[in-house]
Amino acid sequence: MGLLAATPAQAQRSSLILATTTSTQDSGLLDVLVPLFEKKSGYTVKTIAVGTGQSLALGHRGEADVVLVHAPELELQYLAKGTLVNRRRVMHNDFVLVGPPADPAGIKGMKSAAGALKKIAERGALFLSRGDQSGTHDKEKSLWKAAGIAATGPWYIESGQGMGATLTIASEKGAYTLADRATYLAFKRRIQLVVLLEGDAALLNIYHVLEVSPARHPRVNAAGGKAFADFMLSAAAQEMIKTFGVGKYGEPLFFVGGG
Amino acid sequence: MELIWEGIKQAIWLLLNGDPEVLRITLLSLQVSTVATGVSLLVGIPLGTLLALARFPGRGLVVSLVNTGMGLPPVVVGLFVSILLWRSGPLGLLELLYTPTAIVIAQFVIALPIVTGLTLAAVQQIPPRFRLQILALGASRVQLLWVLLREARLPLLAAVMAGFGGVISEVGASMMVGGNIRGQTRVLTTATVLETGKGNFDVAIALSLLLLLITFLVNWALTWIQQRRRV
Structure with missing residues (x-):
């Protein structure tokens, strides 16, 4: 053989x-x-x-x-x-901050990604992190740092999985998450998450x-x-x-x- | 529900069209798991028979280890085989990591305790008196073994099915030591994980159904052999 x-x-x-x-x-x-x-x-x-x-x-x-x-x-x-x-x-390409269309933390229209994360944390809205030492997770951590927030608490959950799986879980749970645009576009038609913040230079x-x-x-x-x-x-x-x-x-x- | 229906349609379409990629993945799955199960039978049946018949100090411990190994988590096997096969590892010079051979090695490790444990149980359930009778009839040791294995062939075929079923369906070890490389080490289970990750749920369902179909066909053939009218 x-x-x-x-x-x-x-x-x-x-x-x-x-x-x-x-x-x-x-x-x-x-x-x-x-x-x-x-x-x-x-x-x-x-x-x-x-x-x-x-x-x-x-x-x-x-x-x-x-x-x-x-x-x-x-x-x-x-x-x-x-x-x-x-x-x-x-x-x-760029990262986008996505979340449920209802936008419970009210971040739509904001310009700063760090500011939006701060608001999510303050409102205690569900945020799903990759939590897997990926490039996206690395970016997310730097944004929390810029926001001056220690992301812990019942509102902050980690999937420990890839971007696709994380988007699916975030959609099911109605959570916010940070995604690379390429994977988000590939998943867009299967999930109930919309882009709520994009274009911030920090999201490059x-x-x-x-x-x-x-x-x-x-x-x-x-x-x-x-x-x-x-x-x-x-x-x-x-x-x-x-x-x-x-x-x-x-x-x-x-x-x-x-x- | 609609998604599952779409998946079934996709599976039929992939099968009917003989999609070369799917065909290659399917054949590799079959090839790798058949070789791994085959080698584990070559080692596991003699080993299980030996454990069933021999009496030596520490036998209880060995049998416990084998029985524990029957539930060996594939990811654990994958991790250790990866470390052994790394370039910096003890077997690194062989350059086997991320090859089908690496998957065969990992699956062999997973299947071996299953085959050994079930062989042990199969041979041990033959009454000792039967063994004595065969010997009294003047059988040699080799003849005795042959008769015992013949006698135990129903549960032994169950061992084959359990071993094969265990390795064709595992994903953790194949992913880690194979790397899920397109055209080289992508098997049905790792391809299913990948397609799910890509969001191609219909293709993922199609691959799952193919996997189930193959497992069914193999077990059907083995069951047919097992349940043939006994001579």
């Missing part, structure tokens, strides 16, 4: 491990980008979609060759440790690609990792990212370039 016969030496050179956040997979973006990269480069990509916190940890330990994540502050910590290197910006969601340092982890496929990172910034990939989702959702899910 060929199943058990894959030779390790071959696997070492011809495949690379990409650790990434769930939103790039759940939105379907990687389903179009990875095959193109595989065709162009000859590498086989093992995409492990586990969330930003775990992706960075896997890269840090040398268990992945390249990571694609969205938690700028957390990324800087790993850069400082020297295990992850060559961080480059790939694309961005930036995706970076980071390579794993071969100096710290001699066994990583550094060439493969670099090839993937380079590909993500190539004109062909950037063009695909820019137009991805327009046909299905009427608007792009990700943007490239500055902004």
Whole structure:
């Protein structure tokens, strides 16, 4: 049975491990980008979609060759440790604050995300956190910090699950939650949650690609990792990212370039 | 309810159209779980028989461990197999993590105690007097084992079904050691989790129904073998 016969030496050179956040997979973006990269480069990509916190940890330990994540502050910590290197910006979109259409905390019309969270906390309206060290969770924590609120109490609940599952739970419970726009758009027609606050500069969601340092982890496929990172910034990939989702959702899910 | 109906329609559509992706996922599920169950039978049946017939100090402890292992949580197996197979782990050089072989290893670990425990129970329920009679008739040890396993084949087939059912339906270990990689290690259960995560509930339901259908067909075949008129 060929199943058990894959030779390790071959696997070492011809495949690379990409650790990434769930939103790039759940939105379907990687389903179009990875095959193109595989065709162009000859590498086989093992995409492990586990969330930003775990992706960075896997890269840090040398268990992945390249990571694609969205938690700028957390990324800087790993850069400082020297295990992850060559961080480059790939694309961005934004987070949106969503909640039940009735908007019990009355945040609609507000401009500041931190201000809106403060109001939710003051009113004791139900807020559902990812609670999973993902990029979205990281962003949410920084917003609570900016609001000067210690988010605890019966109104603050944690799902510990991915963005899709969290949106579904928030919808069922009539809770507010922070979501990346790509996943929200993908779920929009199945949930009873509306966008109540968007456009705050603090809600910018930036995706970076980071390579794993071969100096710290001699066994990583550094060439493969670099090839993937380079590909993500190539004109062909950037063009695909820019137009991805327009046909299905009427608007792009990700943007490239500055902004 | 409408969603479930949509899922059933989607499942039929996927089946009739022979969607290559779904076909590949289904075949991989079958292949991985069949190999894992097969290997666990090769190890578990002799081991269970040995435990049933042999008497040695600490046997009670070993049997308790096997029985506990029958409820081994797949995520726990997944975690430990992952750590063993990590590049930095003791078996890292084999580069097996995120391959179908890694899933086979994890599922083997899950199925082994089930097969061993049920074999043990199956062989032990044969009255000792029967064993003595066979030996009195001049049977060799190998012949005795053969007769015992033949005698226990109904519960042994139940062990096969329980082992296979346990591994084809688990998701925790497959997700962790396989990574749910498209075209490489995506199996029916991990694909169902992914499609649910994507919000494609109809596809998720279709995959679930496929999984149930396969499990049913395999168990049906095994039950048919089990319930054939005994010779």
